[in-house]
Amino acid sequence: MATLELSGISKSFGAVAALTDVGLSVDTGEVVAIVGDNGAGKSTLVKVLSGVHAPDAGTISFEGRAVTIPGPAAAHRLGIATVFQDLALCENLNVIENLFLGHELQPFRLDDVAMEVRSWELLRQLSAKLPTVRLPVAALSGGQRQTVAIARSLLGDPKIIVLDEPTAALGVVQTTEVLNLIDRLRENGHGVIMISHNMADVRAVADRVVVLRLGRNNGEFDARSTPSADIVAAITGAQDNQDGLVTRRAARVQDTAIGGEQ
Template sequence: MNAPRTPLLEMRGIDKAFGGVPALRQSRLCVGRGEVHALIGQNGAGKSTLIKILTGAYARDAGTIVFDGKGVDFKVPIAAQRAGLSTIYQELNLVPQRSVAENIFLGREPTRFGLIDWRHVEVESARILAGFGMSVDVSRPLRSCNTATQQMTAIARAVSMRAKLVIMDEPTSSLDETEVSTLFGVIRKLKADGVSVVFVSHRLDELYAVCDRITVMRDGQTVAEREMAGFPKLDLVAAMLGKELSVLQGTRRAGPDASMPEVLGVQHLRSGTRVKDASVTVRRGEIVGLGGLLGSGRTELARAVFGADAVDAGQIRIKGKLVKLDEPADAIARGVAFLSEDRKTEGIIADLSIRENLCLVLSPRLARLGIVDNRKQHEITEEFIRKLGIRCAGPDQPIRELSGGNQQKVLLARWLAAGIDLLLLDEPTRGIDVGAKAEILELIRGLADSQGLSVLIIASELEELVAASDRVAVLRDGHTVAELTGDDINESAVMAAMANGTANAAAPAQAGIQEVAHG
């Protein structure tokens, strides 16, 4: 552990459970005065829960919080704000119809002779923004301003409240490089003025550019507290993922012959703010893994290939033909299927039966004059229950009663019954037990071998990615930075590509660090 010399904030032994399931276990966070402190971790690591406990949105089950030398237990967020804590969320909680100045002083408008002193509001707002090097017409409605100005308005609000600690949750996610550079200048000014900043980001280059120390969380626990200087990126990624640097190579299947035809070809794809320049190919009967840290653009790339997100630039080929996918129906018509990471929200329909869920895509084909052939539905469902080993009471059992692994099998069966050629899998084993994970992965391998199914699989668990894949493409900040084949597919090489943008684990840990992150 590496604690600051003069702490402003100390959170120790923090526990929190939801419905008996631990979200935080003896977690801690210590932030020094006038320090820029990085807080990172994969999805579900506990970062948001820890912040919500600090700011009074959640009550902790155990632990202590000392802020500015006093023990605190904020019951509501407004109490935290009054004490000098200000949080700027990724989705800005401002009022777009009101002016920039009104947003900065919202709820704290100064008065003169019983009336709001609007001149003081505008003059003071302009002064604060000018201190950030920004010349803004503070009388403009916030909605007419760009994202960077809105972000600076939120920061100006925090400064006007005389915040001692500002928490920034993914503040650069919607900013371009110039805007990020401006934001970093503001953060450095806050630090120079003695204001502490907790900086939550998934972009590693940004952490090294602007942060003094770092706290890494994993599975609800604090697993590392270090100075940023001297903390190699590869070590940081290993701490986030829970891996040793000398990891063993996984066992993989042989994969298809290199002469097999291409089913998917993505070239220099750009989509939204996350996918900047991504390229990947998948041949018939091939399983290609898509690696990368949270926020690298993995899911967004799959969504673009499925027609769920717009493509801004680049090309997508399906079975050798250049295609334009305006919606998922276009992809489905070309034999492409997508299993979302969020099985419960975007996959199953909980109140329907196994049969109804499994035959959902097929229903139009099984209907005559608007009436679905229930007998045919039962036959198909029984066939896939048997083929995929779905453990259930029968086709009409509600899907919500099945385990996570069996629900995932039903979703796989849904697409297999539709006769798809390319399967996009986003975290297919998340939320299911170890035995079911192995079963799902073996099932996917078997489908690739026996039916020539092509698979693009996204997995955060490196063992799964290495063991399941014939090739692995690694994304970093929206760019494809490495493609691994054969014996080069191992956990060390994947982690090195995530950290350094190259599969060479011996590459300098700090190589390529710039003041502004890539993309």
Template sequence: MRNSSTPPLLRLEDICVKFGFVEALKSVNLSIQRQEVVAIVGDNGAGKSTLIKVIAGFLQPGFGHIYLNGEQVTIPSIREADRMGIASVFQGQEFCDNLDVASNLFLGKEINQIGIRDDDSMNSRARSVLKTLSSAIRVGSPIASLSVGQRQTVAIARTLLNDPQLILLDEPTAALSVMQSAEVLAYIKRLRSEGRSVVMVCHDLPDVFAVSDRIVVIRQGHVTGVHRTVETSYEEIIAEIAGVTTEHEYEEIAENPKFDSMVRQRKLIDRTISAAVSHGTGHDSPLD
């Protein structure tokens, strides 16, 4: 149970963002607590990625205030966000395919001793970070040899180098197989168990329901709903995303056969996450 006197990890107050005459975010208010996973969902163009980019320091709000650990802050850049304990993984993370895993983890943040790159320290730190995620990825493996899911794991591992409080993930399971998605979702749960908070933009509701503590629905730049995941349903979330206002429209959504498919997919994800966790914690493969 959280101490009511402790301020949230992050609080957004009346955040507004405009692109020309288009209002991408309209007076958004949102709090992120410590040690929780918050999923942001909504239709294309709803403002999900804009919101996460504001928190990441990639975009500056035209109006509003941001509070981190109860103190008002400005997040002028991704680099400054990283220094403040906010790390982010956006879609299309770029890697240098001619370098190994450890070199990609430390790209632009190389450890040097007396002006000489310290590969031993970087390899040791890389092993430690990957072990946190229960990953069997070898730090000396060429990044080009990794699967899409493994590259996503490396992208998440890279965020952990500065021991962040808050990790932002933009569509972390997009284009992944069921097993690869389950591994990433298992890593997200692991991050929460370590005391970190995660905010993820995700369009796949079974993934959202499998790992999140709360679901935030954004529609046309507004936060239209914030739900505890265990207290809501696919029907309610999709109705809010679609802007359903009548009982008849809601019944049509609830009767859609794709919900049976979602339920089956969720059960498969839960089983696969359990298998991924068991595999990750039980292997004895070296990481170098």
């Protein structure tokens, strides 16, 4: 039985159906990548999981029992943590202050020592390398900022962590750092849902790939054994009319060649 299971999830905004009968499952110690073109419903699904949007229909099961997620705080209590693409970090605050913002340790007054010790514990879980936790976030690289955001998500000891485009706009070295973090999360027993456009990153860390197209499930694949072309075809819908596409493209090439000979 999967730790988190979604069945028949639908969500509409007025006349626009963002999600229609979507299913998804993820277990602890597993990385599931959700891929799809713009408008496929990925962001809406993330917001359903994080409690930002309530689904119009469908069921969500967590550890074998049906649950509702009426808000982000409820998702956090349930054991689902989300790291959004914008990371929601305060650049003027240091690493410790960002990790504990809104969750400060203060039996009588702020316990700076306990928060620093806990900060290093969280970072060690990820095998993360930061020179100091007293450094302002503004001075960190993109990969280091992602590290802080992921470490913050571990504060409540979640079972499932949702990462929204974790490697977007990162360089090669920083991307490698983040992919290593995802591997570490899996090794530590967390289930990871990774939203991504980058097929190389998906194949590097994911166990399964779930494709969304126009708000619906359009295939589930083994990330390591399935050719990238098959996954891309499911994303673009090319498998629905592959012969027609090939025919039109061939005709276009032939017309260009004939035009060039005249």
